[in-house]
Amino acid sequence: MPDLPTAGFLNVDKPLHLTSHDVVARVRRHYRALTGSKKVGHAGTLDPLADGVLVICLGAATRLSEYVMRGRKVYRAKIEFGATTTTYDAAGDVLERKSADHLDLADVRRAMSAFIGEIEQIPPMFSAIKVGGKKLYELARQGKAVEREARPVTIHALNLLSWRRPVLELEIECSAGTYIRSLAHDLGAALGVGAHLTGLTRTASGSFRLRDSLALDAVTCGGDEWLRHIISPYDALAHFSRVKLNAEDIVRVRHGGFIQRQPRVDDLAVFAFDAERELVAILEPRGQQWKPRKVFLSES
Numbered sequence: 001m002p003d004l005p006t007a008g009f010l011n012v013d014k015p016l017h018l019t020s021h022d023v024v025a026r027v028r029r030h031y032r033a034l035t036g037s038k039k040v041g042h043a044g045t046l047d048p049l050a051d052g053v054l055v056i057c058l059g060a061a062t063r064l065s066e067y068v069m070r071g072r073k074v075y076r077a078k079i080e081f082g083a084t085t086t087t088y089d090a091a092g093d094v095l096e097r098k099s100a101d102h103l104d105l106a107d108v109r110r111a112m113s114a115f116i117g118e119i120e121q122i123p124p125m126f127s128a129i130k131v132g133g134k135k136l137y138e139l140a141r142q143g144k145a146v147e148r149e150a151r152p153v154t155i156h157a158l159n160l161l162s163w164r165r166p167v168l169e170l171e172i173e174c175s176a177g178t179y180i181r182s183l184a185h186d187l188g189a190a191l192g193v194g195a196h197l198t199g200l201t202r203t204a205s206g207s208f209r210l211r212d213s214l215a216l217d218a219v220t221c222g223g224d225e226w227l228r229h230i231i232s233p234y235d236a237l238a239h240f241s242r243v244k245l246n247a248e249d250i251v252r253v254r255h256g257g258f259i260q261r262q263p264r265v266d267d268l269a270v271f272a273f274d275a276e277r278e279l280v281a282i283l284e285p286r287g288q289q290w291k292p293r294k295v296f297l298s299e300s
Contacts, residue, residue: 007059007279007296008230009043009068013213014054020045026220027056034224035059043068044176044205049091052202053210060279060296061233067269067282068236071206072156074173078199079184081166081191088124088181089197098193100166108168111190112158120150121182153178167198207239234277241267245280253281254297258289269293 014023020042028040043055043065052075057065082100085092154175161169172180181197188195203210208231219226234242249259253272270283270290278298283290 007061008232009061009208009236010056010058010219010226010230011208011213012054012056012219013210013215014046014051015216016051017048018216019048020054023054023216024056026216027058030219030226031058034227041065044073046202047089047181047200049089049197050200050202052200053205053208053213054202055205055208058230061236063294063296064233064237067240068206070176071208071239072173072204073176073178073202074171074204075180076161076199076201076203077170077172077180077184077197079168079170079187079195080198081168081188081193081195083196084185084188084194085196087196088179088185089200092196096194100191100193103165103191103193105160105163107191108163109160111187112160112170114190115183115187116155116158118152118154121153121179121186122148122150123179124181124185151177155183166193171203207236232277233271233279234273237271241265241270243270243272243283245272245274250274250280253283253290253292254295256292256295258286258291259283261285261288261290 010027012023012027014020024040024042028038031040032038037059039057039059039062041057041062043057046052046054055065055068057068080090081103083097084095086095155172155178156175157171157173159171159173161171163169172178172183174180180200184195184197201210214226214229218229243262243265245253245259249272252259266285268284270285272280272283272290274280279296281292281296282294284293285291
């Protein structure tokens with residue numbers, strides 16, 4: 001058995017029809033059997049009808065999910081015009097049908113242009129966002145609809161992959177927190193015929209790419225070979241500011257103490273590593289010093 005990492009990330013290709021929680025539960029069983037740790041989570045949910053990149057956090061890396069999920073997302077999406085549904089995707093009940101026979105590619109391109117850049121997006125009722133302490137999908141299943149506040153998101157790019165009326169296939173590059181189902185719904189509304197999402201694959205989440213992902217069966221079908229696919233925090237967080245601490249500063253930080261800031265490092269979150277590239281702490285600036293925001297103790 002190889003040396004077992006104490007923390008890291010697994011880039012899993014989530015299959016269709018499984019929830020993100022299902023994937024976490026399956027990985028947890030095998031990770032616990034090999035390491036004794038039950039700490040497994042994910043960095044960004046995928047709907048059951050979506051497949052593709054799901055970043056799994058292992059061990060102490062579960063405390064890093066908020067940073068990993070901030071990265072840009074890239075999706076391949078199929079949008080069918082002419083019908084709206086309760087869930088904004090193919091899993092929901094059809095609410096209304098309209099003919100989309102008159103739509104041409106020029107119409108679609110014009111409508112798409114209004115959704116590029118910073119936009120306001122209203123989350124679908126069938127989502128995990130909480131309102132008054134209850135998840136929206138719980139209220140939706142009770143037949144209740146509540147007011148949802150629009151949220152700012154950024155669509156960096158909408159690239160046309162194919163157009164076979166009434167189905168549009170797009171590659172979408174967007175900020176974290178973007179609902180592709182809402183984008184499909186809103187695009188259909190802009191064209192006056194309605195639309196819903198019929199297929200979705202996440203091809204990238206931050207630095208994690210679908211081409212580098214691991215099939216879930218590779219984890220769940222026995223053996224420990226999948227452990228070599230675990231990505232260390234040092235590699236996964238390469239796009240953040242990183243510093244190397246000396247032994248004295250490591251001791252001080254791990255006891256909650258402040259340390260002197262290194263020059264030309266001004267970010268609000270700085271990841272501090274030791275000489276062996278093990279994560280020591282996440283630091284935040286306080287004047288000319290750094291204060292530890294989160295501390296990671298050595299498990300060696």
